[in-house]
Amino acid sequence: MSRDMRFAIIGAGMAGILSAVKLTEAGLTDFTIYEKADRVGGTWRENTYPGVACDVPSQLYCYSFALNAEWTHPYASGDEIEAYFERVVREHDVERSIRFGDEIVSCAFVDGRWHLETASGHRDVVDVVIAATGVLHHPSYPDIEGLETFAGHAFHSARWDHDVRLAGVRAGVIGTGSTAVQITAAIVEEVEHLSLFQRTAQWVMPQENPPYTDEMRAVFRDDPALLEKIHGELSQMFADGFANAVVDADSPQMKMIEDMCRDNLEQSVIDPELRERLRPDYRAACKRLVVSGDFYQAIQQPNAELVTAGIERVEPGGIRTSDGVLHELDVLVLATGFHVDSFMRPMSVVGRDATQLAEVWAERPNAYLSISIPDFPNFFMLNGPNGPVGNFSLIEVAELQFGYIMGLVERIRSGECREISATSTAMEHHEADRVEAAKKTVWTTGCRSWYLDDRGVPATWPWPFDRFRAEMAAPKAEAYEAR
Numbered sequence: 184m185s186r187d188m189r190f191a192i193i194g195a196g197m198a199g200i201l202s203a204v205k206l207t208e209a210g211l212t213d214f215t216i217y218e219k220a221d222r223v224g225g226t227w228r229e230n231t232y233p234g235v236a237c238d239v240p241s242q243l244y245c246y247s248f249a250l251n252a253e254w255t256h257p258y259a260s261g262d263e264i265e266a267y268f269e270r271v272v273r274e275h276d277v278e279r280s281i282r283f284g285d286e287i288v289s290c291a292f293v294d295g296r297w298h299l300e301t302a303s304g305h306r307d308v309v310d311v312v313i314a315a316t317g318v319l320h321h322p323s324y325p326d327i328e329g330l331e332t333f334a335g336h337a338f339h340s341a342r343w344d345h346d347v348r349l350a351g352v353r354a355g356v357i358g359t360g361s362t363a364v365q366i367t368a369a370i371v372e373e374v375e376h377l378s379l380f381q382r383t384a385q386w387v388m389p390q391e392n393p394p395y396t397d398e399m400r401a402v403f404r405d406d407p408a409l410l411e412k413i414h415g416e417l418s419q420m421f422a423d424g425f426a427n428a429v430v431d432a433d434s435p436q437m438k439m440i441e442d443m444c445r446d447n448l449e450q451s452v453i454d455p456e457l458r459e460r461l462r463p464d465y466r467a468a469c470k471r472l473v474v475s476g477d478f479y480q481a482i483q484q485p486n487a488e489l490v491t492a493g494i495e496r497v498e499p500g501g502i503r504t505s506d507g508v509l510h511e512l513d514v515l516v517l518a519t520g521f522h523v524d525s526f527m528r529p530m531s532v533v534g535r536d537a538t539q540l541a542e543v544w545a546e547r548p549n550a551y552l553s554i555s556i557p558d559f560p561n562f563f564m565l566n567g568p569n570g571p572v573g574n575f576s577l578i579e580v581a582e583l584q585f586g587y588i589m590g591l592v593e594r595i596r597s598g599e600c601r602e603i604s605a606t607s608t609a610m611e612h613h614e615a616d617r618v619e620a621a622k623k624t625v626w627t628t629g630c631r632s633w634y635l636d637d638r639g640v641p642a643t644w645p646w647p648f649d650r651f652r653a654e655m656a657a658p659k660a661e662a663y664e665a666r
C-alpha cells in the first residue's frame with residue numbers, strides 16, 4: 184500500500200529548491216514551498232554586498248543533478264550563484280509550487296498532521312514538514328554605544344543599501360569575517376578612505392580565481408562526464424583537506440592549512456608592523472577560515488587603514504576608538520555576522536502532545552543527526568543544528584541529508600507507519616558522543632567563533648566527512664520511534 188502524502192517545504196533557498204526537485208523526482212508532487220521573500224535564493228538573495236562570492240569552488244558548490252558548465256570563474260560571485268538557483272528553479276518547474284511573500288508563523292502537529300499558518304492567515308495541513316530555513320539569516324547587530332546616533336548611512340552587510348553611493352566616501356567596516364574581507368577588497372578602490380575595524384585578526388587562506396575561458400566552458404559543456412569527475416574530485420578534496428582536517432586538530436592536513444595561512448601572511452604583507460597586527464593569536468581554522476586572494480593587497484592600499492584599537496562608541500561623525508581617535512565616516516558597514524542558533528525560529532512549532540519547540544530548545548537547539556527532533560514527528564530539517572559546517576559545500580551536505588530524510592518518508596509512504604521521529608535515547612547518545620568528539624577539533628583550541636555554542640562546545644559535526652556520508656546512507660531503525 185502506498186499513501187498519498189502532502190508536504191510543506193519552508194524556505195526557497197538552496198535546500199528548499201533541492202527538496203522540491205527531489206520530491207518531484209520521487210513522484211511526491213503534492214507540496215508547497217513557503218517563502219517569506221519575493222524571490223528564491225536564500226542567503227544569495229539576501230547577501231548582495233559588494234564582493235559577495237562563494238569561497239567553495241563553483242564546480243562543487245552546485246547540485247549534483249545540475250552541474251553547471253557556464254560558471255565564469257572557479258569561485259563564483261553571489262550574483263552568478265543567485266542566477267544559477269533561479270535557472271534550476273525554471274528548469275525544474277519549481278516556481279509554480281512556491282508561495283512567495285508569506286511567512287509561516289506556526290506549525291502544530293494535531294491528530295497526526297501538521298497544521299501550518301502563515302503571516303497572512305493562509306492555512307495548510309500537511310503530512311510532512313521540511314524545514315529548509317537556513318542558518319545564517321538573522322543579522323547580528325553589534326551592541327555599540329551610540330550606533331543609532333551615526334549621522335551617515337549605517338547598515339548590516341546582509342541588508343546592503345544599494346542607494347548609498349560609495350564613490351569618494353569615507354567608509355568604515357566593522358568585522359573581519361569572510362564577509363568583511365570580501366567587502367574590503369571590493370570597495371577599497373572606489374571609496375576615498377576605508378577604515379577596517381578589527382576586533383580579532385583572521386587567518387587568510389590564499390585563493391586564485393582567473394576566469395574560465397570560453398574554450399574551457401565549451402569543454403565542460405561538451406563533456407558532462409568531465410564535470411561529474413571534477414565535482415567528485417573536489418568533493419573528496421574538500422572532505423580530506425578541510426572537513427577531516429578541522430575535526431582532528433593534530434592532523435597533518437591541519438598543519439598544511441596552518442602553513443599555507445602563515446606563508447600567505449608572511450609573503451603578502453610587506454610592512455612588518457601591519458603584518459603583526461594582522462597575525463592571529465590562535466590556530467588557523469579555529470574560526471571559519473577566511474579565503475581570499477585580494478584582502479591583504481586591499482588592506483595595504485594607501486587609502487586603507489586597519490584599526491585595531493577597540494571601538495569605544497559611535498558618534499554622529501564616526502567611530503571613537505579607545506585611544507581617543509575619532510575615525511570620521513560617511514558610511515558604516517556592520518559585517519558583524521548572524522544569530523546562528525535561530526534556525527526556523529521565531530516560528531512557533533508545536534509537536535506531539537503540545538510539546539513546544541521554544542521550550543525544547545530553550546537552552547540551545549538540537550536534533551538527532553541535525554534532522555529529527557523527538558516528539559516532532561514527520562518534521563525534518565536540512566542544515567539543522569549541529570550539522571557539518573565549514574569550508575566545504577553545504578549543498579552536498581543538504582543533498583546527503585535529503586537522501587536520509589527520504590528514507591524516513593519512505594517508511595510513511597509505504598504504509599509502515601504514519602508518524603516518525605527520533606527517540607530521545609538516540610538523540611541523547613548522539614549528543615553525548617558529539618560533545619566528546621568535539622574536544623579533538625580545532626574549533627576548541629582557543630578562539631571566539633560562531634561555531635561555539637553558549638557552553639563553548641562547537642555546534643557542528645565533529646567527525647570526518649566520510650562518517651557523515653555513511654550515517655546519511657540510511658536511517659537506523661532503532662533510532663526512530665514509528666507509530
Ligand code: NAP
Nearest residue numbers: 236237238325358359360361362363382383471518519520
Ligand atoms: P562572522 O564570521 O561571524 O564575523 C563577524 C565579524 O564581526 C567578526 O570579525 C567579529 O569579531 C566582528 N564583530 C561582531 N561584533 C562586533 C563588535 N561588537 N565589535 C567589533 N567587531 C565585532 O560573520 P560573517 O563574516 O558575515 O560570516 C559569517 C559566515 O557566513 C561565515 O563564517 C561563512 O560561514 C559565511 N560566509 C561565507 C562566505 C563564502 O564565501 N562562502 C562569505 C561570507 C560569509 P570577532 O572575530 O572578534 O568576534
